Amino acid sequence: MFCFTKRLLLVLLSACVLWGAPPQALCAEPGNHTVEIADVGKSDELAASLKQKGYSVSVPAKNMWVVDQQSNCAVWIGKNVPLDMLRVVIPEAIKSNPYLKFFYVVGDRGEKPPQSVDNTVHVGGSIEAALVKKLNVIDQKDMLSALNKASDLAALHQYLHEKNKPVKDEKERALP
Amino acid sequence: MRKLFAALTCLAMLLALSVPAAMAGKVPVDKTAPTTTASPLGGTFTSAVTVTLSVNEAATTYYTTNGTTPTTGSAVYSAPLTFSATTTLKYFSKDTAGNLETVKSQTYTISGGGGTTTHATLTWSGYSMCSTCHTSQAQAMYQGVHYQWKGSAAEMTTGPTTQGKMDATDGSSALNAYCINIQGNWGPCGACHAGTGAKPVATANPSAAQLASIDCLMCHADATNAPYSRVRNATTGLFEPAAGLDMNLVVQKAGQKPTRKNCLGCHAKAGGGDAVKRGDIALASGTTSDVLYDTHMAMGNGGNIQCQGCHTFTGHRVAGRGSDLRPEDSTLEVTCSTSACHPTKTTATGHVTAAVNDHISRIACQTCHINKYAKNANDTANTEATETNRNWQVAEWNATLNRYEPMPTKANDLIPKYAFWNGTSWGNNAFNAAVLDPATNAYQISRPVGAITDPVGTKLYPFKYKTANQALANGKVVTISTATFFATGNYDQAVKDGMVYMGLPSTTAYSTVTTDELQVLNHQVPPATGNVLACAACHPNASATQLKLITNMGYGLKAAQSVVCGQCHTVKSYSGDYVSFHGRHVDTRGNDCSWCHSFSRPEKGLKMP
Known part of the structure; x- marks a missing residue:
């Protein structure tokens, strides 16, 4: 009887923990999040590789801001995209596009994107947007290291938040 | 008496000696050398160049043209010098106080044909290398509308004498029904500026560094044999050549006039994408062989005419102005009837049919020869739909730019709107009072000026018609904060921020209205046979398929x-x-x-x- 009560309590406790868990933890499996890849360079190969790993991948139609690997060198990370998924997608993306240098959690500058963007990692964002947001270049090795070291998604977000803090330019520094 | 005379003599001598000494203490001695300026400065010229030497004070200027160092025994400058061959001019001046200027030197390279010969051995050393040799061209380009994005508004009936795209609070900043204006959005807009990334600075005397901020390769690179592309430097935000390019080859091949590909790289994408803004210009205009799409520019059986075949350049100033554009770069007009093209078509007997000849004085060529616009070329991707409405109340996410954008409506194969145009335009600029057009029930953004009652010179032209949903506050179209809108998609907040920029309290009541503009159509002319408008397109009014003259144009x-x-x-x-x-x-x-x-x-x- 005692054992049954104990077990019941444990089951209930587990259910409560799962019920209260953040949605991203529940959606950690590949199928619930999307990888978008800008149509530059070897985007098809990257898409095929990630599809093979079970991820939902799309290569949207080109627009005038989809230019080449050098200009499309940003990765927009949806805030709900799980760490495990980023640990797979970002290294593959870096292999595919050696020019990737901006890594940004969408919403970190106060943007309020549509909900679908929160569940999407976009590879090949425009450098124009990165410069408008005053993002900082993050060395690929540092990014890969941070991915490995991050204890959880929040830690990775915090790392990216710190790395992307706007650096005052020369003019701003000169102001009294 | 003798003693008195001697004393007076001594006194006079003392006075004589002391006066100059006293004066020397009051009159400044000129120890400053004069400054002589050559105009134009040295550079590469495609034909003979006439050089003027001017000095900033009374002085004599000496010069040589044979490479030797001039002395006071050299030729004295008295009139402008003309060089028809490559010449090194050395000069200095000596002022009336005898001060000598350090010898200066300018080399005038007469290339005789665009400088391709001298380009063949060039090694890329940065954007400044262009203006170092082509100084006069860089100076001309710097002052032009392509660089300043602002210029003479002589053909505008509204606003100040100088107007353009640049965000300004003096009423010179154009509004349109696309991005409204570039307030707060220089970065992405500047991607199409013919510079290396910095905003243009208006100055009559640009420094060498300012001239070096012109990206000549955007227009002059050989897009076929040595394509040039550029990327932003991730740290400075300035443009630099894309990695992997053989920039030596790019500059060696860069001594050419712009091709369609060069021009369309920006002009086709105006408004935010292929064919979005103009309706009659698309990337396809650079590559298609579809003569039905554009018989002038199509390759193959088309004319394969480059842009400057019609838009002639003089001193880096281009002829031709869209009816909705505020500045004109050149007073030269583009015409269909030149000695090389259609020489007789604007005469009273130029067309086969007498009835058509009757129309020439009042109907522009484009009116009959552009039957529709925003066509898809048959051999390119179908991206030539043009934007007909932009709704700022509805935000769409652009994944590439990681931002919201207003919702566009696009369409193909549109029938033009028609209006009389005398070549001048009316425009609503930032901070202007908005004007409602009762005919369209929309607030006017730009209009061709002209009427059926105008004297000869005013003609009926075809136009693209474009609307937008924009905010109106305090009787003015709001220069919405695109930065706010892009980041949040929040139209209300973007309008409020725009009102603050305009000096209005953010609590000011606003409404959302329809704005509209007309943009003249000149391109996408198909072959006349089988495509030119027939009489029945306009006559009689009741059955007219293209244009109802009595109902809409004042012919009743x-x-x-x-x-x-x-x-x-x-x-x-x-x-x-x-x-x-x-x-x-x-x-x-x-x-x-x-x-x-x-x-x-x-x-x-x-x-x-």
Whole structure:
């Protein structure tokens, strides 16, 4: 009887923990999040590789801001995209596009994107947007290291938040 | 007496000696050397160049043109010097106080053909290398509309004498029904600026560094044999050549006039994407062989005409201005009828049909020869739909730019709108009072100026018609904060931030209205045979398929039919077609238009009955 009560309590406790868990933890499996890849360079190969790993991948139609690997060198990370998924997608993306240098959690500058963007990692964002947001270049090795070291998604977000803090330019520094 | 004389003599000598010494202490000694300026400065010129030397004070200028160092025994400058071959000019001046200027040197390279020969051995050393040799060209380009994005508004009937795209609070900043204006959005807009990334600085005397901020390769790179592309430097934000390019080859091949690909790299993408803004210009215009799409520019059986075949450049200033553009770069006009192209088509006998010739003085070529716009070329991706409405109240996410954008409506194969145009334009700029057009029930953004009653010179032209949903506050179209809108998609907040920029409290009440503009159509001309508008496109009014002249263009009778006809006879029902009816009154009787209509056509030599 005692054992049954104990077990019941444990089951209930587990259910409560799962019920209260953040949605991203529940959606950690590949199928619930999307990888978008800008149509530059070897985007098809990257898409095929990630599809093979079970991820939902799309290569949207080109627009005038989809230019080449050098200009499309940003990765927009949806805030709900799980760490495990980023640990797979970002290294593959870096292999595919050696020019990737901006890594940004969408919403970190106060943007309020549509909900679908929160569940999407976009590879090949425009450098124009990165410069408008005053993002900082993050060395690929540092990014890969941070991915490995991050204890959880929040830690990775915090790392990216710190790395992307706007650096005052020369003019701003000169102001009294 | 002798002693007195000697004393006076001594006193006089003392005075004589002391006066100059005293004066020397008061009159400044000129120890500053004069400064001589050559104009133009040295550089590469495609033809003979005339050089003027000017000095900033009274002085004599000495010079040589054979490479030797000039002395006071060299030739004295007295009139402008003309060099028809490559020459090194060395010069200095000596002022009246005897101060000598350090010898200066300018080399004038006369290339005779665009400088391709001298380019063949170039090694890329950065953007400044272009203006180092082509200084006068860089100076001309720097002052042009392509660089300043601002210029003479001589063809505008509204606003200050200088207007353009640049965000300004002096009423010179154009609004449009696309991005509204570039307030807060220089970065992405500047991607199409012919510079290396910095905003242009308006100055009559640009420094070498400012001239070096022109990216000549955007227009002059050989897009086929040595393509050039550029990327932003991730740290400075300035442009630099894309990695992996053989920039030595790029500059070696860069001594050419722009091709369509160069021009379309920006002009086709205006408004935010292929064909979005112009409606008659798309990337396809650079690559297609579809003559039905554009017989002038199409390759293959088309004319393969480059942009400057019509838009001639003089001193880096381009002829031709869209009716919705505020600045004009050149006072030269683009015309279909030149000695090389259609030389007789604007004459009274230029067309085969007499009835068509009757139209020439009042109907622009484009009106009959552009039957529709925003066509898809048959050999390129179908990306040529043009934007017909931009709704700022609805935000769409652009994944590439990681931002919201206003929702566009696009369409293909559109029939133009028509209006009389005398070559000048009306425009609503930032901070202007908005004007409602009762004919369209929309607030005007730009309009061609002209009327059916205008004198010769005003013609009927085809236009793209474009609307937008924009905010109106305090009687002015709001320069919405695109930065706020892009980041949040929050139209209300973007309007409020825009109102603050305009000096209005953010609590000011605003409404959302429709704005509209007309943009003249000049491109996408198909071959005339089988495509030019037939008479039935406009005549008679009741069955006109393209343009209803009486309903929409002011060609109706000046009064009721009974009144007009009653001037000569009772109202008659006529048999036959419109041509014979109209011909009986005009061609046979020679009645002036104003006898029946509210306009006249004095150039036709008609008379009142």
